[in-house]
Amino acid sequence: MLRPALLTGxxxxxxxxxxxxxxxxAAALVLCPNLYSRLSVEGKILVITGSDGKSSVCAxxxxxxxxxxxxxxxxCEADGxxxxxxxxxxxxxxxxxxxxxxxxxxxxDGRTSDALLSLGKPDFLLVTDLFAHHGPTSSRRAALLSLxxxxxxxxxRLILNAMEPAAADLRPELGRTFFGASPAEGLSAEGHxxxxxxxxxxxxxxxxxxxxxxxxxxxxxHCAHCGAVTPRADYLLTSFSASAPECAVNGIPFPAExxxxxxxxxxxxxxxxxxxxxxxxxxxxAGLCAGYRLPAAFYxxxxxxxxxxxxxxxxxGNPISLDRGLEYAAGRAETKTxxxxxxxxxxxxxxxxxxxxxxxxxxxxxxxxCVVCAGDCRLDVAARLVYAGLPRESILLCGQEGELAPLxxxxxxxxxxxxxxxxAGRILRALQKGDRA
Amino acid sequence: MSIRILQLYPELMNLSGDIGNLMAVTRRLSxxxxxxxxxxxxxxxxxxxxxxDLILAGNAPLSALxxxxxxxxxxxxxLRAAMEAGRVFLFTGSARCLLxxxxxxxxxxxxxxxxxxxxxxxxxxxxxxxxxxxRPGMGNTAYLGSFDxxxxxDAASERPLFQTLRGIGxxxxxxxxxxxxxxxxxxxxxxxxxxRNPELLEEIVAKLAGSRYQARGESFDAEAKAxxxxxxxxxxx
Numbered sequence: 001m002l003r004p005a006l007l008t009g010x011x012x013x014x015x016x017x018x019x020x021x022x023x024x025x026a027a028a029l030v031l032c033p034n035l036y037s038r039l040s041v042e043g044k045i046l047v048i049t050g051s052d053g054k055s056s057v058c059a060x061x062x063x064x065x066x067x068x069x070x071x072x073x074x075x076c077e078a079d080g081x082x083x084x085x086x087x088x089x090x091x092x093x094x095x096x097x098x099x100x101x102x103x104x105x106x107x108x109d110g111r112t113s114d115a116l117l118s119l120g121k122p123d124f125l126l127v128t129d130l131f132a133h134h135g136p137t138s139s140r141r142a143a144l145l146s147l148x149x150x151x152x153x154x155x156x157r158l159i160l161n162a163m164e165p166a167a168a169d170l171r172p173e174l175g176r177t178f179f180g181a182s183p184a185e186g187l188s189a190e191g192h193x194x195x196x197x198x199x200x201x202x203x204x205x206x207x208x209x210x211x212x213x214x215x216x217x218x219x220x221x222h223c224a225h226c227g228a229v230t231p232r233a234d235y236l237l238t239s240f241s242a243s244a245p246e247c248a249v250n251g252i253p254f255p256a257e258x259x260x261x262x263x264x265x266x267x268x269x270x271x272x273x274x275x276x277x278x279x280x281x282x283x284x285x286a287g288l289c290a291g292y293r294l295p296a297a298f299y300x301x302x303x304x305x306x307x308x309x310x311x312x313x314x315x316x317g318n319p320i321s322l323d324r325g326l327e328y329a330a331g332r333a334e335t336k337t338x339x340x341x342x343x344x345x346x347x348x349x350x351x352x353x354x355x356x357x358x359x360x361x362x363x364x365x366x367x368x369x370c371v372v373c374a375g376d377c378r379l380d381v382a383a384r385l386v387y388a389g390l391p392r393e394s395i396l397l398c399g400q401e402g403e404l405a406p407l408x409x410x411x412x413x414x415x416x417x418x419x420x421x422x423x424a425g426r427i428l429r430a431l432q433k434g435d436r437a
Numbered sequence: 438m439s440i441r442i443l444q445l446y447p448e449l450m451n452l453s454g455d456i457g458n459l460m461a462v463t464r465r466l467s468x469x470x471x472x473x474x475x476x477x478x479x480x481x482x483x484x485x486x487x488x489x490d491l492i493l494a495g496n497a498p499l500s501a502l503x504x505x506x507x508x509x510x511x512x513x514x515x516l517r518a519a520m521e522a523g524r525v526f527l528f529t530g531s532a533r534c535l536l537x538x539x540x541x542x543x544x545x546x547x548x549x550x551x552x553x554x555x556x557x558x559x560x561x562x563x564x565x566x567x568x569x570x571x572r573p574g575m576g577n578t579a580y581l582g583s584f585d586x587x588x589x590x591d592a593a594s595e596r597p598l599f600q601t602l603r604g605i606g607x608x609x610x611x612x613x614x615x616x617x618x619x620x621x622x623x624x625x626x627x628x629x630x631x632x633r634n635p636e637l638l639e640e641i642v643a644k645l646a647g648s649r650y651q652a653r654g655e656s657f658d659a660e661a662k663a664x665x666x667x668x669x670x671x672x673x674x
Contacts, residue, residue, distance in 0.1 A: 142498070194456065200449070205504050207448055207479065344668075349565050351665045352583035354628030357454025376668070379661035383632060386657060387460040 002097050005032035009090035025083030028090045037118035043102040050128030052320045053266045058107040060270040064288040070102040126159040126273050127167040159273050162233040163218045169202040179272040180233030187212040194360040203228050235272035240264045252282045255289050297421045304431050311417040311424045317345035319358035325418040330363040335413030337370045342377040353380040361388035370411045374398035405434045439472040440645050445494040446505045447477045455495020457629025465642045480508045486519035496530025496627040506548050509535045513551040525620040530627035534558050556592035563587045568604035580634045582626030598624050635659045
């Protein structure tokens with residue numbers, strides 16, 4: 001049923017345009033459940049996996065490959081995981097099931113990857129990080145490790161985060177390239193995240209010590225018991241600024257407009273993958289970044305009623321993702337209001353708010369004049385903020401989207417919006433519409 | 438005099454927001470004007486349980502749980518003495534296994550806990566979901582919790598902590614969950630159980646504060662719980 005699936009998908013795409021994403025994928029998978037194994041990829045396969053940072057690495061790698069003149073098919077703009085990926089592949093495939101491209105760049109997680117793996121063994125597999133934290137939407141370390149084990153074969157080159165103990169220890173018999181960061185001002189051995197260092201040594205199971213923590217358990221580690229240490233990084237984030245968009249990889253400055261600062265390690269990861277794939281230098285990779293902007297879903301800056309508004313993607317149920325947004329917002333020395341829109345995750349344990357207690361809301365203490373809690377979990381977030389030491393009078397509750405604009409008009413300073421991908425877009429559109437009215 | 442709290446294996450057994458329980462207790466003690474201090478102890482550290490008023494341990498992935506179990510098993514006598522002396526224990530998520538007997542893994546490996554509780558655990562396929570429960574013999578107050586585990590136990594405790602109205606108990610077909618013995622609270626339910634259940638927080642704080650205890654006023658915690666229970670009720674329909 002491959003041909004009917006492809007035909008139906010393409011027809012839907014033609015009729016419904018860009019809004020057809022989920023429908024195209026869903027229809028194709030119903031008509032041809034083994035869609036992925038029936039497709040054949042002409043080019044090399046690059047897989048990007050890990051607990052966090054997959055989407056932004058995938059987007060940057062795709063941009064750099066296209067800037068180098070290559071034909072790229074990717075699922076990184078996919079709307080929804082499995083069906084979105086199916087839609088991206090159906091749109092790109094010929095009616096004979098061939099995907100004509102130089103590179104297929106795939107974002108993969110523990111839930112969707114078995115099907116993806118039937119497309120073929122990856123030529124390169126990049127691992128961003130592997131978090132063990134309980135979080136309804138963060139990909140679990142065990143699932144990812146199992147995926148990686150099944151995905152690779154002898155010809156796969158692994159691109160690994162040297163500062164991630166579990167990733168750095170993966171498959172030493174394969175060709176491996178490492179990326180990492182050099183120590184910088186403000187990085188300590190303890191870290192500043194609530195759940196920070198304290199990872200176990202993947203070799204002997206003892207607690208690791210850190211020379212510095214980049215964030216959470218990602219850092220320059222060593223095991224006093226068995227001697228495991230952070231491998232030497234081939235691609236190193238050699239300088240970065242927490243207060244300005246500047247960074248350098250192996251001493252090569254990257255374009256200033258490239259990123260929100262918390263994206264720096266992802267730039268290093270993408271550089272490692274591109275350099276290894278294309279056989280180019282970091283300097284040449286930096287040139288390929290020209291004109292790249294973080295997708296609006298990740299970072300948007302605009303003016304609302306004369307005040308600056310910054311929207312940052314923070315995935316519901318994922319403490320690591322929210323921590324990165326909080327770090328960014330808290331790190332800006334200015335008067336600010338933070339809007340935290342947290343809905344219940346789509347998960348069997350929808351009411352589980354454990355992840356809020358793995359998230360470092362303490363970062364906002366004394367650094368936000370006001371925090372607006374909205375979404376289904378607003379009361380849970382408000383409770384968490386009180387435990388984080390924020391004054392109760394600085395916490396405002398918003399029950400519905402319609403109440404947001406009047407509530408925000410009572411607040412001051414730059415507005416940071418931390419919300420899920422779809423919600424952030426809706427909030428911004430609603431506020432901008434109100435602004436124009 | 439301070440109320441002394443011991444957090445066990447903080448770097449191994451705090452992967453599900455279990456630190457929320459510590460935050461809740463210490464904040465309430467501060468609200469009551471009581472002084473408190475928190476010590477942390479991990480693999481190989483001295484653990485003089487008897488010197489502490491409250492001992493907490495939280496959820497961990499299997500690899501970390503095994504490391505903690507190996508460390509805890511030889512400390513059974515000190516644990517038992519502290520329990521008999523009325524110290525308060527709150528063990529959430531997989532930390533419950535630290536107090537139990539054998540933990541049988543799918544690989545065939547078998548490890549022993551401290552054998553304070555007459556229950557053995559085994560590794561099974563993963564369950565995830567919500568629990569709404571009452572406390573046996575303690576009225577109709579509804580308690581709320583979540584589970585995400587690959588463990589179950591056969592032993593029906595003489596004194597279960599919860600009787601489930603929604604969700605699973607000690608194993609999928611069981612309605613009873615956890616162990617409540619004197620001042621010992623052990624449950625598979627994970628994370629910030631005391632934040633999500635202000636009544637349980639007050640029960641434990643009252644035990645710690647003694648005559649200095651005063652009931653709490655309004656809190657976001659109680660409102661959040663009511664909202665969550667209401668959503669779960671609607672979903673049931």
